[in-house]
Amino acid sequence: MPEDDPLKVAKDSVSLVAEVIKAAGDNPQVKEAAGNLGHTAVTLTKTINNVLVPLAAINFAFDKARAYFSGQFPQEIAEKAESIPPEHIVEPKASIAGPTLQGLAFTHEEPNLKEMYLNLLATAMDGRSASTAHPAFVEIIKQLDSEDARLVRVALQSPVAIPIVQIHRKLKGGAEYQVLTQHLLNLTDSTTNAPVEDPQIPAMIDNWIRLGLVEVAYDKYLTGPTSYAWADQRPEFLRLSQTSQLDGAKVEYQKGYMQRTELGKRFAKAIGL
Structure with missing residues (x-):
C-alpha cells in the first residue's frame, strides 16, 4: 500500500x-x-x-x-x-x-x-x-508572521490615530515627487528610547492595510503640536536628507496617520487585545 x-x-x-x-x-x-x-x-x-x-x-x-x-x-x-x-x-x-x-x-x-x-x-x-x-x-x-503579530498589537490597541510619515524627494518646481521611504513610524528601543530602524515595516503595514486591519492616509494629519516632532530626527530622514540632490530637488516628509479600522477593532477584541 x-x-x-x-x-x-x-x-x-x-x-x-x-x-x-x-x-x-x-x-x-x-x-x-x-x-x-x-x-x-x-x-x-x-x-x-x-x-x-x-x-x-x-x-x-x-x-x-x-x-x-x-x-x-x-x-x-x-x-x-x-x-x-x-x-x-x-x-x-x-x-x-x-x-x-x-x-x-x-x-x-x-x-x-x-x-x-x-x-x-x-x-x-x-x-x-x-x-x-x-x-x-x-x-x-x-497571513501574519511572528514579527507582524508583535508589532500590529500596538496599532490595534491604540484608541487614537498614530502619526506616520512618508519621506519623498520633491522635484524642482514642486509639482512632482518621488517616494523614498513609505510608512515611517517613530519606532524606539523600549529601554534606551533610541530610534530603531526596521526596513520591513513598510511591507508589514501594507500587509495590515491589505488585511483590512488598519488604514493609512497622507492627505490628512494629526494637529497635535508634537505629533511629528520626531520625524526630522529619524535616522532614515537624516540620512536621505544628506544625500546629494540633483536639479534642486529637496527631501521632505509628508505627514499622515494610521488608525485601526472597524474590522481591526473587532479582530483586536477577538484575540484578547
Whole structure:
C-alpha cells in the first residue's frame, strides 16, 4: 500500500487522536484544570474528536504537533478559558476551531502567533463573545508572521490615530515627487528610547492595510503640536536628507496617520487585545 494512501493516513490520524486524548487524560495539569473547568474539559475533548482528526492528516510537523496537542495545549487553552463562567462555555464553531487548531499545529513554537490563536479559540468558546470571533480572523492570523503579530498589537490597541510619515524627494518646481521611504513610524528601543530602524515595516503595514486591519492616509494629519516632532530626527530622514540632490530637488516628509479600522477593532477584541 503506498505511503500516501488515504485510508492509511486516516487510520494514522485516528491513532494520533487516541494518543492525544489518552495523554490529556493522564496529564495531572489537565486533571487539575478539569476540577475547576469541567465544562471546558468536555468542550476540549469534543474539539479534539471533531477537529483534530482531519487536521492531523495534513500536518507537515506531525511529531511536534502531536507533542504539543498532547502536552501543552490542554493546559494552555484551559488557562485562557478559566475566566468563562461554566454556564457560558460553548463548543466553538467548527469553522473557527478547525482552522485555529490547524494554525496552532504549524505555529505553536511562535509565541506571538500562538497567543493570537489561543485567544481566538477562547473567545469562540465564550457564549457571551462567540459572535465576535469570525472565521476570517483565522485567515488573518495565518497571513501574519511572528514579527507582524508583535508589532500590529500596538496599532490595534491604540484608541487614537498614530502619526506616520512618508519621506519623498520633491522635484524642482514642486509639482512632482518621488517616494523614498513609505510608512515611517517613530519606532524606539523600549529601554534606551533610541530610534530603531526596521526596513520591513513598510511591507508589514501594507500587509495590515491589505488585511483590512488598519488604514493609512497622507492627505490628512494629526494637529497635535508634537505629533511629528520626531520625524526630522529619524535616522532614515537624516540620512536621505544628506544625500546629494540633483536639479534642486529637496527631501521632505509628508505627514499622515494610521488608525485601526472597524474590522481591526473587532479582530483586536477577538484575540484578547
